[in-house]
Amino acid sequence: MKLATAALDALGNDVGVPSYDRTAVTPGIVHFGVGGFHRAHQAMYLDRLMSDGKALDWGIVGVGVLPQDRRMDDVLSAQDHLYTLVIKHPDGTLEPRVIGSIVGYLFAPDDPNAVLARMVDPATRIVSLTITEGGYHVNQVTGELDASDPSLAADLEPGATPGSAFGFIVEALARRRAAGVPPFTVMSCDNIPGNGHVARKMLSSFARLKDADIAEFLETEVKFPNCMVDRITPVTTDADREALAERFGVEDGWPVVCEPFTQWVLEDDFGLGRPSYEDVGVQIVEDVEPYELMKLRLLNASHQALCYLGYLAGYRYAHEVSQDKLFVDFLLGYMDDEGTPTLPPVPGVDLDRYKHQLIERFANPEVRDTLARLCAESSDRIPKWLLPVVREQLVADREIKRSVLVVASWARYAEGTDEQGGAIEVVDRLRDKLVERAQHNREDPLVFISDPDLFGDLASDERFVTQYRAALKSLHEIGARATLEAL
Numbered sequence: 001m002k003l004a005t006a007a008l009d010a011l012g013n014d015v016g017v018p019s020y021d022r023t024a025v026t027p028g029i030v031h032f033g034v035g036g037f038h039r040a041h042q043a044m045y046l047d048r049l050m051s052d053g054k055a056l057d058w059g060i061v062g063v064g065v066l067p068q069d070r071r072m073d074d075v076l077s078a079q080d081h082l083y084t085l086v087i088k089h090p091d092g093t094l095e096p097r098v099i100g101s102i103v104g105y106l107f108a109p110d111d112p113n114a115v116l117a118r119m120v121d122p123a124t125r126i127v128s129l130t131i132t133e134g135g136y137h138v139n140q141v142t143g144e145l146d147a148s149d150p151s152l153a154a155d156l157e158p159g160a161t162p163g164s165a166f167g168f169i170v171e172a173l174a175r176r177r178a179a180g181v182p183p184f185t186v187m188s189c190d191n192i193p194g195n196g197h198v199a200r201k202m203l204s205s206f207a208r209l210k211d212a213d214i215a216e217f218l219e220t221e222v223k224f225p226n227c228m229v230d231r232i233t234p235v236t237t238d239a240d241r242e243a244l245a246e247r248f249g250v251e252d253g254w255p256v257v258c259e260p261f262t263q264w265v266l267e268d269d270f271g272l273g274r275p276s277y278e279d280v281g282v283q284i285v286e287d288v289e290p291y292e293l294m295k296l297r298l299l300n301a302s303h304q305a306l307c308y309l310g311y312l313a314g315y316r317y318a319h320e321v322s323q324d325k326l327f328v329d330f331l332l333g334y335m336d337d338e339g340t341p342t343l344p345p346v347p348g349v350d351l352d353r354y355k356h357q358l359i360e361r362f363a364n365p366e367v368r369d370t371l372a373r374l375c376a377e378s379s380d381r382i383p384k385w386l387l388p389v390v391r392e393q394l395v396a397d398r399e400i401k402r403s404v405l406v407v408a409s410w411a412r413y414a415e416g417t418d419e420q421g422g423a424i425e426v427v428d429r430l431r432d433k434l435v436e437r438a439q440h441n442r443e444d445p446l447v448f449i450s451d452p453d454l455f456g457d458l459a460s461d462e463r464f465v466t467q468y469r470a471a472l473k474s475l476h477e478i479g480a481r482a483t484l485e486a487l
């Protein structure tokens with residue numbers, strides 16, 4: 001049965017469906033970047049609230065600004081903006097639920113004015129983002145805005161109609177201000193340390209290039225809560241679509257699959273109110289930083305620690321790597337001796353339990369998270385999640401050998417061929433530059449880390465360089481598996 005409002009009553013009891021009247025849900029949130037994660041996380045929390053009769057004035061209108069987002073528009077419009085979230089338990093049980101909290105979707109290139117109108121509407125009180133790390137245009141070394149992206153340049157032309165998420169946010173805030181409508185809150189839900197602070201800094205730097213007044217307004221009047229978000233959400237496959245249709249009779253053009261675990265730690269810093277997220281398990285805290293650092297330096301950095309080495313060793317899925325004792329010992333060693341010493345105390349969290357739970361989550365064989373997903377866009381990930389650990393460990397004269405090996409495994413992976421000579425598809429917005437450098441790894445072993453835009457001055461740190469040279473040499477000579485054994 002094709003998923004649509006009219007089909008909900010006919011679905012079996014094993015598929016959860018919205019119990020609330022969706023026609024009574026009104027928009028309160030505009031979300032940029034409706035991909036897998038937003039639909040497994042924020043939209044799911046709102047659906048839970050709506051099921052309890054709450055937050056009915058916080059419906060989500062999704063916005064896509066990239067050409068590839070047209071497909072999401074097509075799929076969601078054909079399904080009354082419903083979609084199925086399928087939780088994959090480690091024992092093979094699937095738990096599907098149709099989510100109803102997204103009530104509209106706007107494909108910005110078709111009608112940018114409709115996006116602005118929705119954002120300027122006083123009912124829009126939160127604009128949330130999962131636009132990936134790259135969507136914030138941060139120079140990895142200076143931490144300042146890199147405005148060279150063509151989409152930003154186009155939005156800076158006088159009188160331009162916005163095309164980028166940044167362009168829409170700044171223009172909508174300017175129009176609200178001119179119309180006397182108070183500003184919405186900007187809530188970043190991306191995996192970035194200090195995501196709210198970064199969103200504020202990058203957006204105000206961008207606004208400053210347009211209009212100093214609006215930049216000032218953004219800096220002083222707009223709220224940007226920080227948050228930590230967590231739920232492993234792999235890319236949906238055709239097999240996922242087929243399993244949903246065959247086992248549950250739901251024909252969904254783009255369901256989302258995810259692990260059972262979910263976490264959201266959020267600062268209570270909203271200008272125009274927020275849904276009562278705490279009623280459905282969201283942790284509201286004063287300072288999110290310890291939780292964020294824990295998650296990014298243990299979970300996300302471990303993803304980096306397992307993906308390149310795992311791929312080079314012949315694995316293709318995260319669970320395969322995470323069921324191999326050699327890799328598990330490596331990951332726990334990284335977490336215990338390198339990641340953890342850089343963390344402040346994390347209130348209410350037993351870190352030892354957290355780390356072992358991470359290994360269990362990675363090892364869930366049903367989630368089938370691909371190493372390819374984890375290996376993509378490394379230039380936005382390693383500098384944000386792993387290099388800060390390296391730098392802090394160096395300053396404190398503590399262990400770095402596993403982090404160094406992870407950096408070397410990225411350099412080896414970027415050469416574009418695996419240990420069997422097969423081609424690797426390197427997916428990164430800096431792909432050409434990375435591959436070009438990595439291809440000289442053998443004759444010039446420091447070439448990859450000599451890029452100051454990614455590594456700053458690490459290539460002049462003697463301790464780092466000595467260990468990096470040895471790690472890269474070992475990967476070339478004996479391969480990933482034997483290198484781990486020798487570690």
Ligand SMILES: NC(=O)c1ccc[n+]([C@@H]2O[C@H](COP(=O)([O-])OP(=O)(O)OC[C@H]3O[C@@H](n4cnc5c(N)ncnc54)[C@H](O)[C@@H]3O)[C@@H](O)[C@H]2O)c1
Nearest residue numbers: 033034035036037066130131132133135190191231232233
């Ligand atoms: N997938 C996960 O396990 C997970 C978990 C926690 C947090 N996150 C965060 O969510 C982000 C998105 O992950 P996902 O799994 O939904 O990916 P996805 O590929 O399914 O969706 C990404 C969305 O972001 C949009 N986007 C990408 N670049 C953009 C840009 N420059 N400007 C505006 N929109 C842009 C895309 O069009 C798409 O709608 C991640 O980068 C991460 O920060 C993901």
Ligand SMILES: O=P(O)(O)OC[C@@H](O)[C@@H](O)[C@H](O)[C@H](O)CO
Nearest residue numbers: 191229230231232233300303374
């Ligand atoms: O989504 P990214 O690009 O920030 O990072 C890749 C993964 O590490 C990430 O998606 C994790 O699966 C996620 O952060 C788990 O909550």
